[in-house]
Amino acid sequence: MDKKSPIRITLTKRDESVTITQWVYSTLRNAIMTGQILPGRALTIRELAAILDVSPMPVREALRQLAAESALEIQGNRRVMVPKMTAMKFNELCEARINLESHAAARALPYIDNERLQELIELDKEIDEAQDNDDMEQITVRNQRFHRALYTANPHQITLPLIESLWLQLGPFMRLANSRLEEHYTIDRHNEALQAIERKDALALQLAIAADIREGFAFAVTPELLHSFIEQSASEAD
Amino acid sequence: MDKKSPIRITLTKRDESVTITQWVYSTLRNAIMTGQILPGRALTIRELAAILDVSPMPVREALRQLAAESALEIQGNRRVMVPKMTAMKFNELCEARINLESHAAARALPYIDNERLQELIELDKEIDEAQDNDDMEQITVRNQRFHRALYTANPHQITLPLIESLWLQLGPFMRLANSRLEEHYTIDRHNEALQAIERKDALALQLAIAADIREGFAFAVTPELLHSFIEQSASEAD
DNA sequence: ATTCAATTATTGTGATCACAAATTTAAGAA
DNA sequence: TTCTTAAATTTGTGATCACAATAATTGAAT
Incomplete structure (x- = not known):
């Protein structure tokens, strides 16, 4: 040994x-x-x-x-x-993310002025650039930056630490979530979110964020796929 | 000085x-x-x-x-x-609690077997006893115990640490929330929740939990009342 | 009296040490 | 070899110390 x-x-x-x-x-x-x-x-x-x-x-x-x-x-x-990650725990973390982040997005919406909107548009562009370059590292970093910029528009926001805790627990899966893009064509949910913001449509914004998160983890849509990813990490478990 | x-x-x-x-x-x-x-x-x-x-x-x-x-x-x-607490922050914390806790309750529902249900009923009884004795200390402790027992029925549950963080931030207000009972007659939301559990009615359970939380903070229903509570704590602020 | 500078006191950070608890390793018996 | 037990090592916890940064205090000058 x-x-x-x-x-x-x-x-x-x-x-x-x-x-x-x-x-x-x-x-x-x-x-x-x-x-x-x-x-x-x-x-x-x-x-x-x-x-x-x-x-x-x-x-x-x-x-x-x-x-x-x-x-x-x-x-x-x-x-x-x-x-250690389990399939059930993974699922709970995803659902918690969807719940908390769409909540945070809706609560931030009233505070998003034009300046913040422009910042979000800019951040979204930077994500696209990183995607063109296949730079996984930057994709993940900028994706989180986009979400953070959205939620922190609310000056009284208190959920970001909780959300970051979920991100941390999802850990390496956050990266996998951003690698899907070549595979199957996906709608640009960030764009959908930006449009909802312009319309001040809270429900549409929530749906866009929820879809963004859910589709990010689409690689784990089947239990088998998810299991393989988990096993891959947990190979050396007792 | x-x-x-x-x-x-x-x-x-x-x-x-x-x-x-x-x-x-x-x-x-x-x-x-x-x-x-x-x-x-x-x-x-x-x-x-x-x-x-x-x-x-x-x-x-x-x-x-x-x-x-x-x-x-x-x-x-x-x-x-x-x-320091502010009215806006207080509101955000309450809404986050409602969102997270009704989510946790719904996710726990499928796992609540008869044994757990009996435990919840027992805990609810103990809350009533504490209320009869006007024991604020015990009311708060047992109330939290009830909520914890509900959410942790889900063996894969990962939201409790987040919820506890919100409880901590609400701090002394959690106690005030349990002192309302003499004032205005309130429906027993815990009973409502227990009935929803028996019926396996997720939506009703969520509504009961949401109402329980919201009514707990009913003392802060008007900005003036809330403000007085906050000021009372923050008297010695810079 | 007030303002500002210099001195003094206090604070958080980080390092090192001691020790009991837990783990690993080694040894011995079956 | 396989299990049990004893020795040796490693580990987390907690205490104490040194030091630079921050805060509080004092004092003089306006």
């Missing part, structure tokens, strides 16, 4: 103005999002500290924060790991 | 089997929930450590966790405080 699977984490240069804890947090968060840490693998403070070349202290804090966001799971034995 | 307002936190004896960090976490969480820490008041690690008679370390971890749950707010200056 070989030793524990090695952990490969993409490291970025730390901005001096940012605390080490914050840097560790976003590094680990990004690693989880991109599926670099496979579910079920036990994470130890000292190991991560060695990998990131920092003292155990900031790692401790970052792990606790990620656990509070359900990005990590603390087992009874105080062991920390990326939670 | 007198010194900073003192912080009074109800201390419970710590269970030996629980880590100090966990004890600090739930102590602070409870203090926030009951409005013992007034919004805007700066919280320092060392001050809390002294009050709770522990070292700064567990306080640090607990604060970070609570901040991740939006129960506390970390300002730019790294200062930690209980976020």
Whole structure:
């Protein structure tokens, strides 16, 4: 039996103005999002500290924060790991996303002025560019930026942290969701959303967002397909 | 000018089997929930450590966790405080609760077997008892227990942490929500929910839960009333 | 009295150490 | 070999210390 699977984490240069804890947090968060840490693998403070070349202290804090966001799971034995995905859990996360995000979109609608609308149109264009370049990394980043810009139009908005928690738990699947585009022709739901915004049509906006999310995960439309994706990640589970 | 307002936190004896960090976490969480820490008041690690008679370390971890749950707010200056409430934010939190919780209820419905239903009926009875005794503390605790028992019937449920975050942010208002009962006669929405469960009527269940939440905050039905409640808490704000 | 600068005190961050609990490894018996 | 048990290692927790950044206080000058 070989030793524990090695952990490969993409490291970025730390901005001096940012605390080490914050840097560790976003590094680990990004690693989880991109599926670099496979579910079920036990994470130890000292190991991560060695990998990131920092003292155990900031790692401790970052792990606790990620656990509070359900990005990590603390087992009874105080062991920390990326939670394993199941088909049912995946489904729950998707439905929760649809529910929460269409809610957030509708609540943001009254606050979307022309300036914000132009920003959204601009962000949508940037997504198209990333799609033309097949840049999965950028597609995901800009897609999230689009959704965030929409929801945060509401100055009293309080759901974004909850939504981000769902994104985190969906983790690597968020990326897969954006890779579908070549396969089957899909309607541009973002455009549909933008039109609904111009018309101030809350229901249409909700439907567009819901469809956008649902179609993003269309690759998992059959239980078999979903299962293969999950197994692919959970290969090394106990 | 007198010194900073003192912080009074109800201390419970710590269970030996629980880590100090966990004890600090739930102590602070409870203090926030009951409005013992007034919004805007700066919280320092060392001050809390002294009050709770522990070292700064567990306080640090607990604060970070609570901040991740939006129960506390970390300002730019790294200062930690209980976020201030506004009428608009209050409204957003209520609507988010209604949306998320009726969603969670509907998703739990298919999993509610007779055993769970009996448990819910039992919990509802206990709420009635607490109401007869005018025990606000117990009313709130048992009310939350009822909702939790409902949502967690779904074994794949992933929304409870999000819901608990909303409860935390509503904080002391959750208690006010349960004090309305003497005032105006209200329909027993829990009973309505239980009947909907027996009929396996998802829509009726959602409506009952939504009404339960909305009527719980009926005291804030007019902007003036709500404002007075908020001001009462935020009296010492900058 | 008020404003502004300099000093002092306090704070969060991060590192290091100690220790008990848990895990892994090693060894011995069947 | 397979199971059980004991030793050794690793791990999370919590305490203490150092330090730079922030906040509070003091003082002088207007």
